[in-house]
Amino acid sequence: MARRELARFLRERRAALAPGTVGLTPGATARRTPGLRREEVAELAHMSVDYYVRLEQARGPRPSARVLEALAEALRLAPAERGHLFRLADWPAPPAAPAAVRRVRPHVAGMLERLPGTAAIVTDACYGLVAWNPLAALLFGGDLGRGTTNLARRRFLGQGAMYAGSTAGEFGQVVVARLRRAAERYPHDEQLASLLDELHADSAEFRQIWAAHPVYAPGHRTKVIDHPELGRLRLNCDVLLVPEDDQEVVLVTADPGTPSAHRLAELAARLQAGPRVTRRRAGASGCGSSGPRATRSSRA
Template identity: 70%
Template sequence: MARQELAHYLRDRRAALRPHEIGLATAGADRRTPGLRREEVAELAHMSVDYYTRLEQARGPRPSARILDALARALRLAPAERSHLFRLAGSTAPPPGGSAVRQVRPHVARMLERLPETGALVTDAAYDVVTWNPLARTLLGADPAAGATNLARRRFLGGGPAYESTSAEEFGHIVVARLRRAADRYPHDPRLAALLAELHSGSAEFRQIWQARPVHAPGHRTKTLDHPDAGALRLNCDVLLVPEDDQEVVLMTADPGSPDARALRSLAARAT
């Protein structure tokens, strides 16, 4: 978190916003500067004046995504300005709106099509698979019907082929960490709320990990899939971010020249 830079940015944006632009009366007002007062920004963002003041003085705690979104609305930030605010606070800016984005951008979908020997899929902030290529479908063994494939539900509640034989504990922590971030960013998303309620009620393991508040950044890991046709496959899993939509692209590959790579190539040929 760039605390000093964040404080400076908030002060600058507050000073640049004129009261009449947000419908505040200015006639007869005792204003030493043309911008908004701190208490006005705090009221617009539905937070205490003391909390906002500490942010402007670089004394405050790291603000949550919900707080940052409220500040972005209060200060009337444009999309690029809003993203900059989140970066200064050390947070990934979710797309504006109250729900996770569940459509994939065409250029991202086309990228998956150009990776025939890589299992590739895109998940939204709630771990719904929004698109995947034929090899990924073959590897994970599930019907990609809209809304029916959620990796968090599969991990904690079952409902799909249990192909993953290693790294299951690590993946559970990754899932919960991401769902905690999603819950903070999309508090009014009904589908996400329903998923979290289902996981809490149906999985003691999920409840235990949730209470531990795990933190995990997307990156590289290795997993083993026990595929019914190809046998045990040691795969590399790498995650690329689509930050404007709060989505992740998961790429599953095998080490070049390995038996796993040859098995992937064979599965890809069958899948297409």
Template identity: 70%
Template sequence: MPRRELARFLRARRERLRPQEFGLPAVADRRTPGLRREEVAELAHISVDHYVRLEQARGSRPSARVLDALAHSLRLTQAERSHLFRLAGMSAPPGSSAARQVRPHVAQLLRRLPETAAIVTDAGYGVVSWNPLARELLGGDPGGAANLARRRFLGGGRLHESSGSAEFGDIVVARLRRAADRYPHDPSLAALLAELDAGSEEFRRIWETRPVHAPGHRTKIVDHPVAGELRLNCDVLLVPEDDQEVVLITADPGSRSARRLRGLASRAA
């Protein structure tokens, strides 16, 4: 049954594509919509016979390399790519580089949280999106070039001092180690790791300890230059298809910190 489902999925996606999208002529003698089987095989750099057997639910299970090539040639989304691998009885490996664009629905979520500081980071702790309250609370350049790992270990536009600074160093390194394993050929990530290794003895020391941390709930005290001392809750939501994290920073309802955070929200607006 899984082999038949894989065959149906490949055929449906092939027939959905338009030849013009690939620079191919839309000739009238095409018996079925979409691309021909031999065209998909050529795009994926596999033999036509191998692809035909896949669509006919025959032959051996395709390798991860073949599945990845088919995902690329059929222009599958991340969710469709993962589904393709599941149909073949495998877990989808990560792409060659970390996603550095925020999805529109995640960006909209940030805008709907006026009294919550929300920030989205990629696998290398680059800031891909944050709302006005997060910028007001954490300080620094609102541009997309900010990187929390760089700011934590190399300074410059440093986050406001907080009680969780030491723990955050371990969290950052643990996540960067995972990213290095998942994206060994990502040049931006490699450059960041080299920069941190060259510029921070603390980073090198923590890296050697191989820390392990899982996203979860944490409470920290932040010394903000305008609002003063804030007791804040940090909760992490995962965006697994992009290997990104959404951090939601709030204060306990009715607390002095909540009132001060509300004041920062008004200031940010």
């Protein structure tokens, strides 16, 4: 293993990564050096600070392939950089994923089923809808839940808006940042390429945001939607990651005791005896397809 070269590579990539790129704020005190701190990289990679420091000082043991994957994710390495990291540690670089995962795992679908008072959806890496619960379908309406929804197409091509006001502008930034990341991770995904071509061709707003290289970090956000029956709702959106499939679970709730919470409860009450969680059938895609697709109920 090329310990010194590996240590130098980690230090260089850490120094080149701005805190805002990974959703961190610079803090009240000035940083002595550019980039992330060692403890920040260790936290992002879910490893001890001491272990990471030893790697940067060329004193650590040979990292496992799993540790290298965690470091590549934490440092936001491009595919070529990721391959170089593996080679420095004398590991064969795993092949790049050919395409985004477009099927939801049963335990993830089951989690949505156990959240009757929360609107919940699962999206793949290119914002295709892969699972949703009935409350989400009622809340967001439009084509949500018909098996082909892509939230990027919905946002930029007018196929059923989800958010209102400034929230819509923020969501546009989030969508483009995630699609840019997906394009880097899945350069051979034909359906993703088709989606990007469509968005570039038909949306000037998408082209403008894409050129600005927006940065997105999953986390808590407040959203506003205009529901056709319930009026304007102020909602909380929290994201849980499914890292093994590069998917996101979005949980939508309202602050207790607010008018939005009461209206969301009204929607949930309609569903007590209704359908269960729905997910895509195998082969259905949220990236490039816009025609109707069958869905089926899942019980975890």
